Each structure stands twice: as C-alpha cells, then as structure tokens.
Amino acid sequence: NFMLTQPHSVSESPGKTVTISCTRSSGSIASNYVQWYQQRPGSSPTTVIYEDNQRPSGVPDRFSGSIDSSSNSASLTISGLKTEDEADYYCQSYDSSNQVFGGGTKLTVL
Amino acid sequence: EVQLVESGGGLVQPGGSLRLSCAASGFTFSSYEMNWVRQAPGKGLEWVSYISSSGSTIYYADSVKGRFTISRDNAKNSLYLQMNSLRAEDTAVYYCAREGSLHHFDYWGQGTLVTVSS
Numbered sequence: 308n309f310m311l312t313q314p315h316s317v318s319e320s321p322g323k324t325v326t327i328s329c330t331r332s333s334g335s336i337a338s339n340y341v342q343w344y345q346q347r348p349g350s351s352p353t354t355v356i357y358e359d360n361q362r363p364s365g366v367p368d369r370f371s372g373s374i375d376s377s378s379n380s381a382s383l384t385i386s387g388l389k390t391e392d393e394a395d396y397y398c399q400s401y402d403s404s405n406q407v408f409g410g411g412t413k414l415t416v417l
Numbered sequence: 418e419v420q421l422v423e424s425g426g427g428l429v430q431p432g433g434s435l436r437l438s439c440a441a442s443g444f445t446f447s448s449y450e451m452n453w454v455r456q457a458p459g460k461g462l463e464w465v466s467y468i469s470s471s472g473s474t475i476y477y478a479d480s481v482k483g484r485f486t487i488s489r490d491n492a493k494n495s496l497y498l499q500m501n502s503l504r505a506e507d508t509a510v511y512y513c514a515r516e517g518s519l520h521h522f523d524y525w526g527q528g529t530l531v532t533v534s535s
Contacts (some may be wrong), residue, residue, distance in 0.1 A: 308479075342521050344462075351512060351525040352462065358519060397462050401520040404476045406452065406464035 309333045311398050311409035318415035321388050327412045329398030330380040341381040342399045343372055346411075352397065356383060388416050419443040419524045421513050426529030433503050433533070439496040439513030439526055447471075447491035450516040453498050455509035456528075465511070466498065481507075503533045 310332040319325040329341065341359050344352035354363050356372035359381065369389075374381045381400075385392055393416045398409040425437040437453070453465040466487040467476040475487055486499040496513050510528040517523030 340519050340521070344522070346462075351527055352522070353525070354521065354523060357517075357521040357523070363523075395461075399462075399522070404467075405478070406454075406467065406520065408454075408462040408464060411461040 308405055309400075309402065309407060311400060311407055313396075313398060313409040313412045315410070316413040316415065318417055319388055321390060321416055323388050324384060324386040325388060325414065327383045327385075327396055327398075327414070328380050329382070329409050330378065331400065334402065335376065336374050336379045336381055336400075337376050339400045339402060341372070341374060343370075343381075343383045344397045344399065346395045346397065348394075355396070385414075390416050392416055419515070421515065421524055421526035423511065423513055423526045423529040426511065426531045428532045428534065429503055430535050431504060431533055434499070434501045435503065435531060437498040437500065437511055437513075437529060437531070439498075441494045441496065441513075441515075444515070446489075446494040451489060451496045452514045452516055452522065453487060453496075454512045454514050454522070454525075455507075455531075456512070457506075457509040460509075463509075467516070468496070500531070503531075505533050507531060508533050 312330045343356040345355045346352040355370045360372040369386045371384045395411045397411045420442045422440045468487045484502045488497045512528045513526045514522040515524040
C-alpha cells in the first residue's frame with residue numbers, strides 16, 4: 308500500500324492563490340487518478356477536483372488540479388481566495404484493492 | 418436528487434457489535450459501487466470498505482479486516498456494514514459514499530456516529 312502526504316495546514320489572504328500538495332509514497336502518481344475533496348466543519352466531504360484535473364459542475368474555475376510526475380505529487384490550486392474556501396482539503400487515490408486518503412490540509416483564509 | 422442516509426450508529430462497549438445501514442435514493446443503486454469511509458473525531462478521512470455493484474467483489478482496509486463485513490441489498494437500495502469486535506479506535510463518524518467514475522466518491526451521506534466506550 309502507498310501513502311499520500313499533505314501539509315498539515317496552509318494559510319493565505321483573500322484574493323491570493325494557494326497550492327496544496329499531495330505526494331505519493333510509492334508507485335507513480337500518474338498511474339491512478341487523484342481526487343480532491345473539501346470538507347467544511349460539521350459537513351460531509353464534497354468533490355472539488357476529480358480525475359486529476361476535472362471540476363464537477365458547480366465548482367468555480369478558481370479551483371484547479373494537476374499532477375507532477377517528477378515530484379510524484381498532485382496539487383490543488385485555489386486562486387482568488389475567498390473566506391468561504393476556508394476548510395479541510397483531502398486528496399484521494401487508489402490502487403487495485405485500496406482507496407487511500409491523504410491526511411488532510413487545513414486551509415485558513417485570513 | 419441523489420440521497421444517501423446512514424443510520425445505526427450509537428454507543429457500544431468495546432468488544433460489542435453494531436450494524437450500520439445506508440439507504441440510497443435518486444439513482445439506480447444496483448449500478449454503482451459503494452464504500453464506507455470513516456472519520457475519527459478531529460482526524461482525517463479513512464477508507465473502510467468497498468463493495469461492487471453486484472456484491473461479488475469486496476475489499477477492506479487492514480484495520481477492519483476480519484471484524485467488519487460489508488453487504489448490500491439491491492432490491493432494498495441499501496448498503497450495510499456489520500461491525501464486530503469493536504475497539505475504541507473504531508470511534509468515528511461513518512459515511513457511506515457512492516463511487517462514480519474511476520474511483521471517485523461523488524456522493525456522500527451525512528454520516529452516523531459510532532462511539533466505542535465503556
């Protein structure tokens with residue numbers, strides 16, 4: 308089994324851009340799609356990016372996803388930060404018989 | 418509208434058992450793979466178990482293997498998780514999640530809290 312490692316927390320000011328990384332411990336990040344979920348306090352997770360870089364309908368284009376094979380990591384970038392973006396963000400991927408979540412990143416918009 | 422509604426959570430003593438249910442509506446339940454995901458208080462998400470659309474393929478996280486059993490009843494549009502030999506570390510909110518395209522959890526329930534304590 309592999310692990311996905313995220314920074315514990317990030318903070319940035321409204322209107323700025325922030326990037327959250329998700330590094331895969333073994334196996335290629337490109338071999339299986341990566342999803343990103345947003346979870347606000349007291350709520351269930353919702354998808355902000357699926358299949359590496361696809362946005363569900365209703366998710367603003369301020370959210371984007373990418374993968375970088377050289378660092379074996381995925382990234383979630385949020386531009387034009389709004390206070391409503393403050394939440395926990397989780398990356399997720401899989402192998403043949405396991406789903407794996409990253410440890411989560413707390414985004415503070417201050 | 419897709420809806421997933423979990424039930425069955427509660428307080429149970431260590432070593433005890435509990436059965437969670439997830440009632441699905443708003444989509445063709447029998448066509449979708451389903452999962453259970455849990456979240457301990459103040460902690461991150463942890464995948465627990467997967468079941469294929471027909472129920473013929475099942476996977477478990479190592480942390481619950483041999484103690485938990487996932488099942489489904491497509492006639493009743495329901496997903497289940499039988500949890501035996503419960504431990505304090507199983508204390509969490511348990512979510513059922515629909516698996517959309519390519520291992521994407523596209524819909525989640527509101528969760529049900531399981532507390533294992535004496």
